[in-house]
Amino acid sequence: MLRAIAEERGRLSLRREVCGLGCFKDDRIVFWTWMFSTYFMEKLAPRQDDMLFYVRRKRAYPGNEGTIDGRKAEAEPEVEVEVYRRDSKKLPGLGDPDIDWEESVCLNLILQKLDYMVTCAVCTRADGGDIHIHRKKSQQVFASPSKHPMDSKGEESKMSYPNIFFMIDSFEEVFSDMTVGEGEMVCVELVASDKTNTFQGVIFQGSIRYEALKKVYDNRVSVAARMAQKMSFGFYKYNNMEFVRMKGPQGKGHAEMAVSRVSTGDTSPCGTEDSSPASPMHERVTSFSTPPTPERNNRPAFFSPSLKRKVPRNRIAEMKKSHSANDSEEFFREDDSGADLHNATNLRSRSLSGTGRSLVGSWLKLNRADGNFLLYAHLTYVTLPLHRILTDILEVRQKPILMT
Template identity: 80%
Template sequence: MAASFPGSCKAVGPAEDENGDLDGSLQQMLKAIADERNRLNVRQEISGLGRFKDDRIAFWTWMFSTYFMEKWAPRQDDMLFYVRRKLSYVSADNTEGKKVEVEVYRRDSKKLPGLGDPDIDWEESVYLNLILQKLDYVVTCAVCTRSDAGDIHIHKKKCQEVFASPSKHAMDSKGEESKISYPNIFFMIDNFEEVFSDMTVGEGEMVCVELVASDKSNTFQGVIFQGSIRYEKHHVT
């Protein structure tokens, strides 16, 4: 495991007084989602039935519209991401297989899928837009050593703001073509060589990486990835 870096870098974003409403909208979103899950669990326990599809579509389309298209839409980003599930095959036993695609539109596009479109997974679309637009991400890369007692000593570290993406670029070529990676989310560092050029690693040292997510005003944050690799395992220069 990597070290938990003291004094981790904060994401750079709009001032809190300019962004307070957006931060409040994130709290409202999370509470509404929790309430919906609790409501669904109670109804299932009482009735013994499965999902209430119509109710759920109404709730998730309302969430999508309210927090990404209307009142609480992020001011700094006008892109909307839709998770579409298309029927790809029907097996001999009538089991359906669906292909998952991510569609991206500008908020003012005339080609936006209609709210309630049955091929759109509205719940996953809400989650995806929340991840991509409502949170900030900072990656910290550090050169460290571990003492005989197991303590981590940080010799040099760099922080870089990164952005979540449902697509990725090939690492073995310099082409700009990207491929959809959803449901995997990637955090690309396009200027990696420029930012980390002086982060050299020697014998006995290791590289530690930590990815932290936070809300826009940095009221709360959480580590979503930690990892490390020793110089002996893979020579890094």
């Protein structure tokens, strides 16, 4: 199926060069309706859903005020995704001119014929440029043409097509041990494969550094909450969760991270693994070389849909800078700063080994000079435009890095 789609896309490019679009429009409809009927209506794989997705395009015309020389110009068609059960009597007829059969085939391919695995990892970069993975977690995810807010449960889903979402509803449980500290970064990789696992292709990669996460988190946490925590000698715990978006390389899609502060007295497994040299963190360190990518002058921005909070005027400039602090391509590029695993380990020891200390000691921790603390970084979703997924699957097929 993938080979047939790739060959048809190649023929489309060639025909466009020879005779333009109009001379083979009917021929293309025949091909895509045959593909839809053969692979989604007749052949039913063991794990395939019994739902069929149709992309319908409705022509819309603007009013006279939007016309040129009094003539009504044809506007961009409205797109709707219709969902039917395979045995429904209301299925659109094959060849229906209002159905975009090519996009319908591609949408059903992405939703039903492929498996997806997302990997989230905490890494540091060595002086030589290699990435060291300290911990990682992989989770199967499912493609969806709809979305719902991750910061509130029970809200209705909304259609997101042509953007496809890969959501992790139980992100706090799945990525419970994903904590990031000074000198570290969080890396995300989404891999697509066919049902027989004969091919794999990366469709999203991105990363965000601890310093960027912390800068945005600090700007979002209210000044009053932090002051109350200090004045109460650590009794007051600010557990607010902030949702931060991380753009992919070249702006291809984005991932969202749920960021919250790790409590000083956290006794979870992730808070004890660094206390001994033979801890699991040291045992699980692996490395890989980073492929070269072109340098970029501008850095992709990221932001959160959380509510705006009032901040003092003298901090407005700092907040504006923080929203462009992320560089998703740090995952792939050489870094002059030279991440230091020893410093990152010391931070974990300072932040998570104080469960038996006095309240005064906790207060001193909150006021230490570097002001760094561990952050939970829970991946909530990855989203990509449908056409970018198709290109990576059919043409690029980049090999996974984090899954190896």
